[in-house]
Amino acid sequence: MVRRQRVWWVAAAAAAVVAVSTALLAGPGNDRASAGAAPTMLVIGDSISASYVDEPGSPKQAWWSFVARELGYETTVLAEAGSGYQRPGSQCRGTTFPQRPGVFEQPPPSLILVEGGRNDWARCDGTDLVPVPSEEVLAAADAFLERLTTTYPDARVVVLAPPWGPLQQQYVDDVTAAIETAADRNGCEFLPMDGVLPEDRTPDGVHPDLDGSRAIAEVVLTALNREPDAV
Template structure:
């Protein structure tokens, strides 16, 4: 019985692949069109632990739970055990109403854990109202801290995500700054703007935004999260990071 309790306790710290299968599958009928990403069948014993740090795209918001975001869906596709950190409305500088920018969220939610094989940092959407240089400095400080804390952990930086193909001027400046920081630190950078993850405009009924973005014009639908997961998984495969080795 003790061993069972230990296993249950450990499982509660991770949103593991079997849970993700159940969580996403339960929403498949609601989504209607998009198919849920299928788990790749890799045994859990060999599944790498991957962490995400981000905003509402990563951890969810109204009617989108953490286990149904693109982060969890990517874990299903690639056979990871995933831990999702972050908070809606936050960024590298923007603290949201809870006064918790990414640096504090990393310390509170992730930094005390054993090092993962891979950490995906995804943000910048909520930082567009701040000077791009300030955002870049905060991102650099955070990424250097992560590298110092977990020297064997691979890191990927994802630029801002947007609900249409015409992001704000501030978001573009933040994207440019983050790309420069990633280059300086030799960290792979994924750019949803340049890669046109989202096209068109939901309000105009154009591009894939009509299907993948909610009426708020910002956040992905359940279909949208599954689609974003396929784009991220494709980029990670190209970067050789789909199956990161353990960091211990």
């Protein structure tokens, strides 16, 4: 049985999912859930995580839902549309990753997946967006991942490259390189997402459709099924 609790925060007339706490048990044929307590997974992200659901068969099934159901994780999702390592979500009135309530107050998870950076090409100037140099993205990601790995020293921390659709491609290389450098500095595994969201998997150029979410999940699952040192 799947048990779900969702908390929705509303800012500037836009609803953004800030916290989703979901007990995800393994599907049929997976013995992990019945063998004992399920391992725990913390997901931190933006709208690519926040705007989707844990409902198999739904066109909005989340990438993290595919991962958790395949591997039998009990999952907490702390995600907010529009956010990033240094950019607050909810039309610049929400939280950044390090500001997100609960990020550093979880029972120690077995696995942490950080999905984001797509929004970090810009910072908020009031409600306006101003492009930022990659050095600012690196500094923000580095500080966040250092605190995350210090807070949860025994967790496997996997950092996804921003799953980037066809829009705003001029920022993808610099932002992705900054996040990869921060991940390497802090001993996190980094997962490239090159080509995961082509035009036919993202109806708006940014957010994945079901095939896009499944493609992200497949990259993550491939990495998680390897030994950490092999990634």
